[in-house]
Amino acid sequence: MMIYDRVALIGLGLIASSMGHAIKAAGLANAVGFDTDASVRQVARDVGFCTVVDSLAEAVAGADLVVLAVPVGAMGDVAAAMAPHLKPGATVTDVGSVKQAVIAAVAPHIPTGVHFVPGHPLAGTEYSGPRAGFATLFQDRWCLLIDDGADADALSRLRTFWEGMGANVDVMDAAHHDVVMAVVSHTPHLIAYTMVGVAEHVRRVSDSEIVKYSASGFRDFTRIASSDPTMWRDIFLTNKDAVLDILGRFSEELFALQRAIRIGDGNHLHDYFTRTRAIRRGIVEARQDTAAPNFGRGGERG
Amino acid sequence: MMIYDRVALIGLGLIASSMGHAIKAAGLANAVGFDTDASVRQVARDVGFCTVVDSLAEAVAGADLVVLAVPVGAMGDVAAAMAPHLKPGATVTDVGSVKQAVIAAVAPHIPTGVHFVPGHPLAGTEYSGPRAGFATLFQDRWCLLIDDGADADALSRLRTFWEGMGANVDVMDAAHHDVVMAVVSHTPHLIAYTMVGVAEHVRRVSDSEIVKYSASGFRDFTRIASSDPTMWRDIFLTNKDAVLDILGRFSEELFALQRAIRIGDGNHLHDYFTRTRAIRRGIVEARQDTAAPNFGRGGERG
Secondary structure (H helix, E strand, O other): OOOOOOOEOOOHHHHHHHHHHHHHHOOOOOOEOOOHHHHHHHHHHHHOOOEEEEOHHHHHOOOOOOEEOOOOHHHHHHHHHHHHHHOOOOEEEEOOOOOOHHHHHHHHHOOOOOOOOOOOOOOOOOOOOOOOHHHHOOEEEEEEEOOOOHHHHHHHHHHHHHHHOOOOEEOOOOHHHHHHHHHHHHHHHHHHHHHHHHEEEEEOOOOHHHHHHHHOOHHHHHHHHHHHHHHHHHHHOOOOOHHHHHHHHHHHHHHHHHHHHHHOOOHHHHHHHHHHHHHHHHHHHOOOOOHHHHHHOOOOOO | OOOEEEEEOOOOOOHHHHHHHHHHHHOEEEEEEOOOHHHHHHHHHOOOOOEEEEOOOHOOOOOOOOOEEOOOHHHHHHHHHHHHHHOOOOEEEEEEOOOOHHHHHHHHHHHOOEEEOOOOOOOOOOOOOOOOOOOOOOOOOOOEEOOOOOOHHHHHHHHHHHOOOOOOEEEEEEHHHHHHHHHHHHHHHHHHHHHHHHHHOOOOEEEEEEHOOOOOOOOHHHHHOOHHHHHHHHHHOOOOHHHHHHHHHHHHHHHHHHHHHHHHHHHHHHHHHHHHHHHHHHHHHHHOOOOOOHHHOOOOOO
């Protein structure tokens, strides 16, 4: 079912290419795409998930929905450049992982009569680029839309569009979004990056030993830590306050556990480890994950 | 092919039950099992992965191989209790996640004429108990055996036994084992436990939000942090020195990244995140994991 006549995808990486495939599969719109990198445009043409054009102005001209799918740090510049070419009554959205900073960068450029409804699909893989996309990336994943003064009709139509790509949609304000993401995504990623970096620097343990014996929790960290560096740099720089807040709490808790190890306080450790099991059960019950032992991948044993 | 006439499994949890199934499947030995908990013995009888007996003495009597599969903190007491009943020429091994502390606790109780070859299969799931085992748990996983003065024939036979259960075997000394595990397993687990604990304490983010939106790296942490609390308490208390060393390095690196976020040093972040990608590629190439996008589970997106 057509939700928009014409959707412009700006920045043709994993998310936009997956949107292109999903739009096509469900017949939600005619998708047009643009990327500043000519080689990315060529790959996108070869893959064929949307009609690729050679300028930003051409991409957004006549579009009912414009999706900004560029790194968070580039959103403001792209918004400024496309603003004069936006169709009156159009909706602009984005797929950035941080919302307050994106709103601060983009909103000032949105012309009167154009609606801005920020968004964030909680979906992805550790791969990037126009070849990485696939139509089912958003299937049964959450997409968060931001309602800070958004036009109700524009918001409702964008929700239907994301649902058409298979996503579940929740609406919240930008500040809350940024705290939630700092907890469930941004800080865990920083920690995983750090642990992988530490492993690299322990001279007594060789790279090949890390690789061979990593079936023990560490493997998940390496997967998390292999995501796109530019995207993650921008996330940490732009969701700074929330991430620093959560990092501060993390350090406090880690030091308390470290102290328990040092002084041999087994009860503290056992109590802590028992409490953390409950959240996992909740996640399995909410069907965000499977209860199959370790996804058949082995590796929980110490 | 029979490797031992009689193998005694002491402590009938995930590892022993998996060994029982694997021994049976490959016809490696006659397996006898004991657990101090009568209800665990009953479940083990019902599942039927070995012949269950009602005393430790009865289990080890006549056994060519005795496998200590109890929590690391209980190894010493079990070794002391079974010592008088061991058959001359028998081999004692264990499956503990820490090796120096287990050797210190167990070796003094091993009688002259009995061989002690410590071991550690790097395999497991987040489930525990006698119902959790399955025959292929060790398939293509590593099992580390410790050669600190071990009898060469006893070591060689134990290696063949583990290979018979599908494992790849590497031999190293106990101190090195403990450092390697502190890096690839113990410290990552502590960090995952900590992050899950922090998430629980952030009042502005509800439990249901954590559960719903955890498709973002955090989900892997909750899985890691749902492992057996007693096992992990004992690991941290007994591999204290190596874990505290790695935790110290981790804090240093994390603070450097935290500072980069605070002062807005994007280059530091980008360089760090770029370096961590290489280890991931090594792990995929070593076939310890799959290159499929995120195992179809979504969730790398910030």
